[in-house]
Amino acid sequence: MVMPSTESQPAATKPITEITEVESVKCDCCRLTEECIPEYIERIREHYQQKWICGLCGEAVKDEIVRAND
Secondary structure (H helix, E strand, O other), X not given: OOOOOXXXXXXXOOOOOOOOOOEEEEOOOOOOEEXXXXXXXXXXXXXXXXXXXXXXXXXXXXXXXXXXXO
């Protein structure tokens, strides 16, 4: 049995979507550096009084708020 060569078949084409640029941002709490899109960075900074807080530190902040309210 002979299998057709994939080289002779045209490659599947997909539309190229717009590439969103990412920025490096350093957590104001633990200094971890992450790469995120500007819109996400802005949203997090709005939530944390213009400070960048990474996901791990954000969870720790939430835990402390819950404990303080108990």
